[in-house]
Amino acid sequence: MKAAACLNAGVLLLCFLLSSWAATLNGYGGSHDVLGSRQLGGVSNFSTFLLDRSTGTLYLGAQDAILAINTSNLGQKPLKIKWDVPEDKRKSCVAKGKTEADCKNYIRLLQFLGDGRIYACGTYAFDPQCAFLNMSSFSLETAEEGGVRMETGKGKCPFEPSQHYTAVMAGGVLYTAATSNFLGTLFDISRATGIEQERIRTERSINWLSDPEFVSSAFIQEDEANNPTGEDDKIYFFFTEVAKEYDLYTKVKVPRVARVCKSDVGGMKTLQRRWTTFLKAQLVCEDRASGQRFNVLTDVFTSRHRLDDPSSTHFYGIFTSQWDREETSAVCVYSLADISKVMDGPFKELKKTCENWINPEPVPTPRPGQCLNSALKSEGFDSSLKLPDKVLTFMRDHPLMENSVVSAPLLVRRGITYTKLAVTLTSISDDDKRTAVVLHLGTDRGELHRVAVVGQNATLLEEIPLFPSHDPVNNILLYKDVALVGSPSSLVRQPAVGCALYPTCEVCARARGLGCAWNPKEQACDGVGNELGDEELGDPLSQCKSGEGRCSPTVKEVSVMKGLRVLLPCVQVSPRACSWEHPPHRHTRQRLSDLEVLASEETEGKYVCLCQEGGREQPACRRAEYHLTLAGASMGGTVALAGGPGRHFLAWYVLLFVVGMLAGAAAILCLLLRHRRASGKGAGHGASLSEKHHDLLPSSATPQSPSSASLLSEAVPLTKRNGTLNGHGGGGHNGGGHNHHHGGGINGPHIYSNNSSSSGEVKLSESSAKLTQHQQGLEGRERPGPEGEEGEGLSEGALGDGRGPVGPGGGAGQTAGVPRSTAGTVKLQL
Structure with missing residues (x-):
């Protein structure tokens, strides 16, 4: 019994150590800048953020609850309002075929009404309902008969928790883009509140909305003091829809921007209770160098570059592509002036004969879709109800503009899917003529x-x-130099701006465009870059004691066995693309910025990684250079090399091994102590105890170290992303530069710098060339080849039979203590 007690104590100690270390490592617990489900009272599924900038109070819409959080003190207990669904209504929802999880009340809308109240709407078990929240008392208004005072939320809030949806408040009136039926097959952009006679919506026509996925909306209010033409205020909606103008064998998605006018109240006969000013145009986000278009819009952030000038508004959008097999994200920006120019241009003619496009109809006067202004009012058109029927008919049949709003990507990232975007503007000159984003x-x-x-x-x-x-x-809000970042289950507060964010010389040099420069006396990054010109500072990296030039890496000799695959790393510090120069053969495949090569006589030679870092007009920067040669006899196997990704992942195994050995030693010590106390009772008893020892730890079953191939082959799968390895189970990350840990653990930020001798850069050592001890155990074992994007004509057959990559300086075999990924590669530590 004592031995069992000791063993239990050892197990409990092991669990405690692991849980404590994991909590510290992940940085989620104990920090006042992080709120998880425990700190938020068990509430989860946060989907809506609303910030009161006058008080710093953040309102969160969640599942069956609304929270209020003091952003200046996250340690303060949040206020909570419970707003759930009655049991009978929940059962009715389930009876209609919906799941238990969906038949709850997900708060999808929180908007200020301007009178000390917040308008809150939730899915309410697929029967959307809205209520009024009193901000001073933080309570929902109640009805006379008791219970929450509610009104229908149809057309204001989606039915389903996961449906795409957007809404904006303009002058106390709510404008929404949402589904309007239980099945989710009808879509409306509407004025959802206000005077009943002025609640109007889009026409039920695929020419107006074709299976849209709504993304964002923005209210652009004209400056009353500087509006000589008397232009009306406008509301913009951003969404992705199936294009009807493309007659192809498959559905083609296109991003759109739509505009309606605030004073629009519909037509008198035609377009009654419908928009008379609804116009839409295609957004084009195209990389001109490659010709690739990104046609799926996922998020939009609205930013006014000059606070006193509404015309300086810009819209930053995240795009992906429906055609790419791998994760790809791009960011494009569109100015309000460019959108307005397209809206004032020609209309697209959607009517078509069997063979040829017919000539477009003449545009009537006044121009269809035009917002009210001083000129129209002087002609007697002071309301949309007075517009001629021919104008409304043309508007009904021509909602789409002929021209597109075109932009080139600010950045393109492969291997990453961006979900949310926020933008800060930084002036880098005294006259505000130069602005960094x-x-x-x-x-x-x-x-x-x-x-x-x-x-x-x-x-x-x-x-x-x-x-x-x-x-x-799923949410990013910027407030007082702080970024409030949310997920469905957590909230984090992060510094948003300032040169002090960049703790190393190299990354401070990367932020030179923001007016940051490294102060060698203080060993800190500050804003002296605003005062000194480029001539005075020179090359910002010259102050950093780097062993190599910025774009002049040393040539690394790589000697490997014939028939093995080599993974040549290249640290990508810029969002722009990287390419490789190499001998003319087809046995290569680019995996993100790294290059995979099949070692053979044809593949010997020089390999140079070139990355675009200084803009389209600047020459490419040489980020890495290798010289590949063959060494020794041909061997099989799969070995890959990278410059350190997976170190934290390996640390898990090392820690588990050490703590496990300690716990096992404690248990054995307890058994030995018991054995000594019982040794005087007879040899027979001692022999029995020896048998127990043999059963607990037979000589042929010693604990396996992390270098064991069997242990590593059954480890948590690794996935390669952006030149790094990440564990599927939330393992450690390692960036391409200096790590600045967040919360004291491996989940710290990855700081990128131009210094090619940073910790993310690969450094070859003599020991990495001796990789022969474990090769025989790898031979004959079939493993799948690595997954990655298709390279320069490399087929699976060209890679050999299950042979995997080897890294620079590596030979055949496997170094002890190196985890192997499920893709059939082994990442070697350097």
């Missing part, structure tokens, strides 16, 4: 990326893992 990008794997854009140059500054990999970023 900092993009705060949330990913579908719980990370926050920051990218600085100055002119044509985009620089990736840092990558910060905030949430577990299964928790996507």
Whole structure:
């Protein structure tokens, strides 16, 4: 019994150590800048953020609840309102074929009414309902008969928790883009509140809306003091829909921007209770160098570049492509002036004969879709009800514009899916003529990326893992130099601007475009870049004690066995693409920025990685250079090399092994002590105890170290992303530069710098060339080849029979203590 007690105590100690270390490692618990489900009272499924900038109170819409959080003190207990669905209504929802999880009340809308109240709407078990929240008492208004005072939310809030939806408040009136029926087959852009006679919506026509996925909306209010033409206020909606103008064998999605006017009240006969000013245009986000278009819009952030000038509004959008097999994200920006120019241009003629497009109809007067202004009012058209019927008929049949709003991507990232975007503007000159843009990008794997854009140059500054990999970023709010980042289950507060964000000389040099420069006396990054010119500072990296030039890496000799695959790393510090120069053969495949090569006589030679970092007009930067040669006899097997990704992943195994050995030793010690106390009772008893020892730890079953091939082959699968390895189970991340840990653990941010000798850069050592001990155990074992994007004509057959990549300096075999991924590669530590 004592031995069992000791063993239990050892197991409990092991569990405690692991849980404590994991909590510290992940940085989720104990920090006042992080709120998880425990700190938020068990509430989850946060989908809506609303910030009161006058008080700093953040209102969160969640499942069956609304929370109020003091953003200046996240340690303060949040206020909570419970708003759930009655049991009978929930059962009725389930009886209609919906799931238990969906038949709850998900708060999807929170908007200020301007009178001290918040308008809140929830799905309410597929029967949307809205209520009024009193901000001073933080309570929902009650009806006379008791219970929450509610009104229908149809057309204001989606029926289903996961449906795409957007809404904006304009002058106390709610404008929404949402589904309007239980089945989710009808879509409306509507004025959802206000005077009943003025509640209008889009026409039920596929020419107006064709299976749209609504993304965002914005209210652009004219400046009363500077509006000489008397232009009406406008509301813009952004969405992706199936294009009807493309007659192809498959559905083609296109991103759109639509515009309606605030004073529009519909037509007198034609378009009654319908928009008379609804116009839409296609958004084009095209990389001119490659000709690739990104046709799926996922998020839009509205930013006014000059606070006192509504015409300076710009819209930053995240795009993906429906045609790409791998994850790809791009960011494009559109100005309000460019959108207005397209809206004032020619209309697209959608009517078509059997063979040829017919001539477009003449545009009537006054121009269809035009918002009211002083000129129209002087002609007697002071209301949309007075517009001629021919104008309304033309408007009904021609909602789409002929021209598109075109933009080139600020950045393109492969291997990453961005979900949310926020933008800060930084002046880098005293006269405000030069402005830098900092993009705060949330990913579908719980990370926050920051990218600085100055002119044509985009620089990736840092990558910060905030949430577990299964928790996507779904909200980013910027407030007082702080970024409030949310996921469905957590909230994190992060610094948003300032040169102090960049703790190393290299990454501070990368932020030079933001006016940052490294202060060698203080060993800190500050804003002296605003005061000194480029001539005075020279090359910002010259102050950093780097062993190599910025774009002049040393040539690394790579000697490998014939028939093995080599993974040549290239650290990508800019969102722009990287390419490789190599001997003319087809046995290569580019995996993100790295290059995979099949070692043979044809593949010997020089390999150079070139990355676009200084803008389209600047020459490419040489980020890595290798010289590949063959060494020794031909051997099989799969070995890959990278410059450190997976170190934290391996640390898990090392820690588990050490703690496990300690716990096992404690248990054995307890058994030995018991054995000594019982040794005087007879040899027979001692022999029995020896048999027990033999059963507990037979000589042929010693604990396996992390270098064991069998242990590693059954480890948590690794996935390669952006030149790094990540564990599926939320393992550690390692960036391409200096790590600045967040919360004290491995989930710290990845700081990227131009210094090619940073920690993310690959450094070859003599020990990495001796990789022969474990090769025989790898031979004959079939493993799938690595997954990656298709390279330069490389087919699976060209890679050999299950042979995998080897890294620079590596030979055949496997180094002890190296985890192997399920893709058939082994990442070697350097």
